[in-house]
Amino acid sequence: MIQSKLLNGFIRIPLFFAAVIALLIGTSHIALAQSDYPNKPIRFVVPFPAGGATDNIARPLQNELLNTVKWNVIIDNKPGAGGNIGAEIVSKSAPDGYTWLMASVGTHGINLPLYTQGGGKLPFDPIKDFTPITLVAELPNVLVLNPEFAAKNKINSVNDLIAYARANPGKVNMASSGNGTSIHMAGELFKSMTKTYMVHLPYRGSPPAVTDLMAGNVDIMFDNLPSSINYIRAGRLKALAVTTSKRSPAFPDLPTIAEAANLPGYEATSWFGVVGPANMPADVLNKDSAVLMAAINSPAVKEKYLAMGAQPVGNTPAQFSAFIKNEITKWTKVVKDSGAKVD
DSSP states (O other), X not given: OHHHHHHHHHHHHHHHHHHHHHHHHHHHHHHHHHHTOOSSOEEEEESSOTTSHHHHHHHHHHHHHHHHTOOOEEEEEOOOGGGHHHHHHHXXXXXXXXXXXXXXXXXXXXXXXXXXXXXXXXXXXXXXXXXXXXXXXXXXEEEEEOHHHHHHTTOOSHHHHHHHHHHSTTOSXXXXXXXXXXXXXXXXXXXXXXXXXXEEEEOSSHHHHHHHHHHTSSOEEEEEHHHHHHHHHTTSSEEEEESSSSOOTTSTXXXXXXXXXXXTTOXXXXXXXXXXXXXXXXXXXXXXXXXXXXXHTSHHHHHHHHHTTOEEOOOOHHHHHHHHHHHHHHHHHHHHHHTOOOO
């Protein structure tokens, strides 16, 4: 009996130590995997079509990360629902650093108040379901018209457009890149402050909307500057003003809407930043933040952003988190005051 108990004890002790050793080995593999991050491609979800402003902001980062730190970042365009489809995908992904979202003022500023008013619901929480990594860039929207529409109706200024829209309520078609985008809300804010009524036509991203604008199927748009800048320079779109509080260095002769139409307080700035799913490991988050900030501040990326009218930023996760919360507060008031709705 005693021998049996002793034998069982000797058997149990080695098994116990074996279990401890196995646990330590498993933990070391996890630590090694995190220190080796990234050891596979990173999926970079862009919630708008290729060729739009969001996509144009993401691609220089992709190239810079490959060229400098050899990170394989694969852009995955998932447009629809004002960016909500792509954002939902990332919100439900594993928080291991291998899925990023190019967030925007739409997905992380405007959509929460816009989609939840009247009892609606977003498929994600822009604060609770994401880990902010860094704010990448800010840029103005630009009020652009179809040149034939402008010429036919003698619209050469913002005040001309306001006068025409007031005289012809419901006859001006206003395109956007989707419900809740900065393009949509810049237009809604304009309508609210000028007491005009223009029909909102949401598209699945900026490129198809701009294509229809140039074709004359719609009349005006408050487009992100990067996706319209080359068409403005080529004369295929007529620009009247920018939506920011200051003029754009890309078009210094183009007035702001506030100064052109004597609308103090009118301002709509677009921004783009990288976020991951909630609860990313601190070491992975810190590594992502440092590498992305270095890329944003690199001469190559800065040159590309400035050429398209964007201002590079780059900040810490804590700073970006506070920024997002402030944007939601700001746009909640704009949505309420303008009466904007999902069309």
